[in-house]
Amino acid sequence: MNTPRSGxxxxxxxxxxxxxxxxxxxxxxxxxxxxxxxxxxxxDLGLTGTKEGCGEGECGACTVLLDGAPVCSCLVxxxxxxxxxxxxxxxxxxxxxxxxxxVAEGGAQCGxxxxxxxxxxxxxxxxxxxxxxxxxxAGNLCRCTGYEAIYRAVERAASETVAxxxxxxxxxxxxx
Amino acid sequence: xxxxxxxxxxxxxxxxxxxxxxxxxxLVFPGMLFGRTIRATIPCGRVTGVHFDFxxxxxxxxxxRDIPGPNAILHVTDDQPCLVQSEVRHAAxxxxxxxxxxxxxxxxxxxxxxxxxxxxxxxxxxxxxSHKDILIERGDLAAGFAAADVVVEGEYRTGHQEHVYIExxxxxxxxxxxxxxxxxxxxQCPYYVHxxxxxxxxxxxxxxxxxxxxxxxxxxxKEDYPSVIAAHAALLAFKARRPVKLVYExxxxxxxxxxxxxxxxxxxxxxxxxxxxxxxxxxxxxxxGAYVTLSPVVLSRCCLHATGGYRCPNVRxxxxxxxxxxxxxGAFRGFGAPQAQFALEAHMDRVAEALEMDPARLRLRNVxxxxxxxxxxxxxxxxxxxxxxxxxxxxxxGWTRKRRAWQGTDRGIGLALFCHGGGFTGSxxxxxxxxxxxxxxxxxxxxxxxxxxxxxxxxxxxxQVVADALGVPLEQVAVxxxxxxxxxxxxxxxxxxxxxVVGRILERGAKDLKERLGxxxxxxxxxxxxxxxxxxRYEAPPGLSWDEEHYRGDxxxxxAWACDVAEVRLDPDTYEARASKLTLxxxxxxxxxxxxxxxxxxxxxxxxxxxxxxxxxxxxxGAMANAxxxxxxxPTTLDTPPMETVVVxxxxxxxxxGAKGLGELPMDGPAPAIVNALRHLGLDLxxxxxxxxxxxxxxxxxxxxxxxx
Ligand code: FES
Ligand code: FES
Numbered sequence: 101m102n103t104p105r106s107g108x109x110x111x112x113x114x115x116x117x118x119x120x121x122x123x124x125x126x127x128x129x130x131x132x133x134x135x136x137x138x139x140x141x142x143x144d145l146g147l148t149g150t151k152e153g154c155g156e157g158e159c160g161a162c163t164v165l166l167d168g169a170p171v172c173s174c175l176v177x178x179x180x181x182x183x184x185x186x187x188x189x190x191x192x193x194x195x196x197x198x199x200x201x202x203v204a205e206g207g208a209q210c211g212x213x214x215x216x217x218x219x220x221x222x223x224x225x226x227x228x229x230x231x232x233x234x235x236x237x238a239g240n241l242c243r244c245t246g247y248e249a250i251y252r253a254v255e256r257a258a259s260e261t262v263a264x265x266x267x268x269x270x271x272x273x274x275x276x
Numbered sequence: 277x278x279x280x281x282x283x284x285x286x287x288x289x290x291x292x293x294x295x296x297x298x299x300x301x302x303l304v305f306p307g308m309l310f311g312r313t314i315r316a317t318i319p320c321g322r323v324t325g326v327h328f329d330f331x332x333x334x335x336x337x338x339x340x341r342d343i344p345g346p347n348a349i350l351h352v353t354d355d356q357p358c359l360v361q362s363e364v365r366h367a368a369x370x371x372x373x374x375x376x377x378x379x380x381x382x383x384x385x386x387x388x389x390x391x392x393x394x395x396x397x398x399x400x401x402x403x404x405x406s407h408k409d410i411l412i413e414r415g416d417l418a419a420g421f422a423a424a425d426v427v428v429e430g431e432y433r434t435g436h437q438e439h440v441y442i443e444x445x446x447x448x449x450x451x452x453x454x455x456x457x458x459x460x461x462x463x464q465c466p467y468y469v470h471x472x473x474x475x476x477x478x479x480x481x482x483x484x485x486x487x488x489x490x491x492x493x494x495x496x497x498k499e500d501y502p503s504v505i506a507a508h509a510a511l512l513a514f515k516a517r518r519p520v521k522l523v524y525e526x527x528x529x530x531x532x533x534x535x536x537x538x539x540x541x542x543x544x545x546x547x548x549x550x551x552x553x554x555x556x557x558x559x560x561x562x563x564x565g566a567y568v569t570l571s572p573v574v575l576s577r578c579c580l581h582a583t584g585g586y587r588c589p590n591v592r593x594x595x596x597x598x599x600x601x602x603x604x605x606g607a608f609r610g611f612g613a614p615q616a617q618f619a620l621e622a623h624m625d626r627v628a629e630a631l632e633m634d635p636a637r638l639r640l641r642n643v644x645x646x647x648x649x650x651x652x653x654x655x656x657x658x659x660x661x662x663x664x665x666x667x668x669x670x671x672x673x674g675w676t677r678k679r680r681a682w683q684g685t686d687r688g689i690g691l692a693l694f695c696h697g698g699g700f701t702g703s704x705x706x707x708x709x710x711x712x713x714x715x716x717x718x719x720x721x722x723x724x725x726x727x728x729x730x731x732x733x734x735x736x737x738x739x740q741v742v743a744d745a746l747g748v749p750l751e752q753v754a755v756x757x758x759x760x761x762x763x764x765x766x767x768x769x770x771x772x773x774x775x776x777v778v779g780r781i782l783e784r785g786a787k788d789l790k791e792r793l794g795x796x797x798x799x800x801x802x803x804x805x806x807x808x809x810x811x812x813r814y815e816a817p818p819g820l821s822w823d824e825e826h827y828r829g830d831x832x833x834x835x836a837w838a839c840d841v842a843e844v845r846l847d848p849d850t851y852e853a854r855a856s857k858l859t860l861x862x863x864x865x866x867x868x869x870x871x872x873x874x875x876x877x878x879x880x881x882x883x884x885x886x887x888x889x890x891x892x893x894x895x896x897x898g899a900m901a902n903a904x905x906x907x908x909x910x911p912t913t914l915d916t917p918p919m920e921t922v923v924v925x926x927x928x929x930x931x932x933x934g935a936k937g938l939g940e941l942p943m944d945g946p947a948p949a950i951v952n953a954l955r956h957l958g959l960d961l962x963x964x965x966x967x968x969x970x971x972x973x974x975x976x977x978x979x980x981x982x983x984x985x
Contacts, residue, residue: 101528102314148302149295153442154526158905161442189295203289206871209879210731211292212442212492234913243440243493244731246882247913249875
């Protein structure tokens with residue numbers, strides 16, 4: 101593209117490390133406080149499970165949980181994570197009920213939206229209605245599935261789980 | 277024991293749900309640079325000068341003079357330059373390439389182009405040049421119209437559509453010792469890229485290696501354009517002697533890469549009082565954009581689907597793909613068939629209206645049955661399910677009752693009958709002469725094909741086919757990464773051909789291999805005798821013939837059939853039309869994996885809903901002006917209605933285990949079904965997307981019935 105990107109050069113100046121909790125472990129990152137959390141996760145910390153689909157807060161592929169609430173990590177500056185708890189897809193280990201259900205129901209096709217979708221689904225209440233799932237995932241675009249298989253996956257995970265699938269009451273309250 | 281027909285979990289599913297799949301942008305190579313493309317901003321004219329307003333130290337800069345071979349991206353022809361020499365034919369045409377180790381420095385660099393704008397051709401109707409013209413004729417059109425009681429005419433339009441695969445396009449080029457290059461990329465067709473690069477770089481085939489990463493979606497958008505990006509990345513990598521990653525950000529991806537061809541289709545139809553089609557005259561115009569790319573083939577498929585699922589003795593189909601100074605349009609799921617069948621199905625409802633006949637009844641009267649022929653002369657066999665899907669859709673959706681009960685309310689119901697030819701058009705599959713290899717390994721058998729996994733589930737389905745044909749458990753079948761250094765050319769991953777055509781070659785190959793193994797399990801045979809491999813070539817189903825020059829004969833080995841019923845609601849305040857439910861009755865031979873097949877149907881339908889209602893590409897000076905997901909709106913969870921899917925089985929004897937092509941079929945129906953549901957509300961819409969503005973116009977016209985007829 102011809103136009104220089106906005107925010108270009110932001111990461112060339114470092115202003116001291118930023119400490120936060122990542123997937124239950126304390127981390128400290130020496131990057132510019134205005135660096136996108138998405139880049140910090142993917143590049144500085146090597147967690148590439150979080151995806152970039154648009155970089156403008158529209159697609160939700162970059163969704164992570166910040167203190168339990170879903171956020172678009174492409175819009176979150178690193179400084180906002182200071183002292184807080186960040187949770188990414190890697191924290192689920194691969195055998196979480198939602199992950200198993202996404203595989204069984206075909207909720208993941210190309211998989212580009214999947215990590216973000218699962219993180220957003222984690223913040224849903226325990227036994228969500230179809231309507232509640234639709235509302236809760238409205239910020240996450242999927243171009244492959246038409247969403248039906250994703251609903252079925254979330255419902256299957258909910259029916260399999262007696263315990264909370266990861267959502268805390270706090271996360272539910274924080275949702276807009 | 278048998279796994280074909282079972283919903284086995286997809287082989288790539290667990291990694292995707294874990295976020296562990298490595299997509300192109302997740303790959304890092306030592307010493308890798310970042311690449312950037314500088315593009316023309318005028319639709320037509322010349323670049324006369326370049327100014328670098330930055331310190332060039334540490335930058336690699338490439339222009340057309342750095343191309344070792346011809347400055348051309350080879351597709352159907354070679355008219356598209358890799359980099360602008362001086363003439364510009366469309367906005368966003370690539371001019372210069374930059375690379376730098378630091379992404380921020382790279383993107384902070386300012387480059388100015390001196391451009392001389394000339395007057396562009398933006399309207400395909402005014403275009404002086406065709407990329408391709410096609411004429412299909414049958415019977416006696418004049419006699420047909422003479423025998424008609426009623427003649428209905430109309431013009432129907434569809435807009436551009438952007439693919440919006442969630443993973444944007446990207447390539448990494450790695451220069452190799454000895455002057456070769458390895459390309460890693462989000463690409464549907466590794467051998468297309470291979471073909472284009474050997475030409476551009478003037479390299480022998482074995483010096484170019486193309487490896488397809490797993491794709492975060494493709495939908496046709498990664499069929500031809502990746503050759504351009506791979507060419508750019510390769511040029512930068514050669515010059516810098518370092519790996520180069522060229523990943524587009526969303527805005528660039530939307531601004532610069534291909535879209536679905538916009539269409540203007542005119543229908544003139546003669547019909548008898550009792551609803552028999554006696555004459556169909558169809559004129560198709562596609563906006564091909566500035567270079568030929570795939571337009572001739574898209575036009576071909578468009579023309580061959582122009583009369584859809586109906587028989588008519590007298591037909592004339594004239595198609596043209598016109599040159600314009602907009603970005604080249606390319607492959608998008610459906611590949612011309614959605615445009616053709618949008619016009620046809622919207623028009624059929626107008627014919628029904630003129631006859632005061634129920635639209636489903638009009639269709640039933642004319643629907644293709646075994647023994648009938650299409651305009652090319654292709655005879656329908658028992659694989660024709662047009663009537664079955666239509667009748668089932670009417671029954672399942674409660675058509676007759678809702679059609680009556682919703683009269684005069686804010687709800688409407690409409691349907692569309694449609695088909696999709698599987699595999700390459702005409703003798704295309706014979707020309708491709710695809711090859712697939714199976715080889716024994718220490719753990720079982722390995723499938724070597726160029727079919728890429730872009731979400732559709734190809735790796736899973738092909739493994740299921742091999743497991744059953746060989747009689748081994750699924751766990752013993754592995755599918756190789758599509759790497760041109762390893763896999764044979766089994767053809768591109770397009771045209772709904774992977775299950776049906778590639779799967780069929782593998783099914784035959786697995787049977788051969790089974791004989792070679794003489795009753796031993798593959799791993800056991802490997803242990804005793806070392807590796808065995810079997811390569812199998814495409815064989816056309818018997819009895820097919822095609823005359824490319826006159827468009828006569830069997831255009832496709834078979835068609836898949838479907839009927840969609842759409843229910844819509846109109847918001848009287850915002851003029852927003854919303855789909856509230858879709859009933860999808862689809863026949864695609866036999867589902868090899870029902871969960872994955874359902875995913876194709878629901879996902880393709882959602883793309884069709886977007887094309888029908890919200891996805892409007894705003895073009896300014898021949899380029900997308902709303903190149904942002906903020907104002908180019910694909911369906912979200914809130915825009916996608918519940919779907920009820922009915923799968924009709926009619927196994928096709930020449931597809932793998934009865935499969936026909938499925939991937940594209942679901943894209944063809946939702947738009948006409950939705951527009952016909954709006955017609956049920958009395959709204960005369962002949963163009964998609966049916967945005968609130970267009971709906972409001974139609975509401976105004978409904979209020980003044982004489983206007984706009
Ligand atoms: S990448 Fe963050 S919302 Fe799309
Ligand atoms: S699975 Fe491909 S975007 Fe959702």
